[in-house]
Amino acid sequence: MPPEVPHCRPLVTPLVQFSPPQNLPIDYKYCRGRKRMNITIKKLLPVLVLILSSFSIIRFLFITFTTSSSSTRLPTFSTIFQHIPSHEPGGSSTNHPKASANAITEKEFQLLSNLVAQKSPCNLLIFGLEPKYLHLSQINAGGTTIFLEDDISKLSTIKANSNSTRAYKVEYQMPGKEAYKLLKHVRQNPACEPSSGPLQASKCRLTLTNLPQEVYQQKWDVIVVDGPSGDAPEAAGRMATIYTASIIARAGNTTYVAIHDVHRMIEKWFSWELLCDENLISSKGKLWIFRIKGQLNSTTFCSARPVVIE
Incomplete structure (x- = not known):
């Protein structure tokens, strides 16, 4: 039966040699970073779930709001401009006939x-x-x-x-x-x-x-x-x-x-x-x-x- 291999990064020869602390097991020497990482992910998991849940709720509310707003018809440009009077110098805007395409500029x-x-x-x-x-x-x-x-x-x-x-x-x-x-x-x-x-x-x-x-x-x-x-x-x-x-x-x-x-x-x-x-x-x-x-x-x-x- 093959020996158990710790689930950690393979040993790589560093450019600078350091003397490892004495009296520590080999798997603790080279895998302690992995244990700390596992602990950090477990602590962050509930926070990530909460953020994703909040985002889903906000998105749902936004879709609901825009759908209900679009049901109300907005006025078109022509509807708006129908109520804007035209003005000509020296006379009332309501009495002038519509100017022709060749009207003087x-x-x-x-x-x-x-x-x-x-x-x-x-x-x-x-x-x-x-x-x-x-x-x-x-x-x-x-x-x-x-x-x-x-x-x-x-x-x-x-x-x-x-x-x-x-x-x-x-x-x-x-x-x-x-x-x-x-x-x-x-x-x-x-x-x-x-x-x-x-x-x-x-x-x-x-x-x-x-x-x-x-x-x-x-x-x-x-x-x-x-x-x-x-x-x-x-x-x-x-x-x-x-x-x-x-x-x-x-x-x-x-x-x-x-x-x-x-x-x-x-x-x-x-x-x-x-x-x-x-x-x-x-x-x-x-x-x-x-x-x-x-x-x-x-x-x-x-x-x-x-x-x-x-």
Whole structure:
């Protein structure tokens, strides 16, 4: 029968020799660390069991709490934002219609408002009624501001004042899909020249002859073209408003004409053709501002034609 071997680490020759204490059994000499380790583990075992049990209880309580909480539906982003009012300068947030995707930006509006502030008090004519434009009439305190708008719902947002601010309902008949033909018509028809005579009696197809009389009679300092919407081929385009603005501007001494949405083909082409690149003085984003000097006796709009259309 083989001899019993103590359950301890095999003897390894140490790098430095020590003399073991005398009169001690061999298994006590080399296995006393194991006995102490066994004693330590036995003492720690109940503590470990208690910690694991506590962790299990805490985890169970956490799962129960989160499950019951998730049963209550939280509000979505859309629900929260429905109760946040929008604010526009110079007016009540509850009365403004929803801004369109092509609405003037803050930087564009800052450029335009700076122009009006420099000229105020002045005569300000605006084709289109966006919420921010109501603030322009406040900047132009002491002057005259007239809005021309084809959307009746937008006209309800403004309170007319016979002394300074007025708004008129107008009609536009020319769809955007006819822009190409109308641009050729302007070039080929002498009735569309700046020297062709009063707008009310004009034979040019692009002339707006149904505007309020004071629009034709007044000398305008600033004209803004941001209407009609012109956002679809079938919708009314801005060919007539840009043409009419260019003729009205040439009837004054010096008139500043601002055209919005010049990233679109119609606004860009008709601005180049009727207001001229040589008159462009500033721009920001989709807004161009032209300075037009009075020249009703001229037979042409620009010194050079920018685009050739056959």
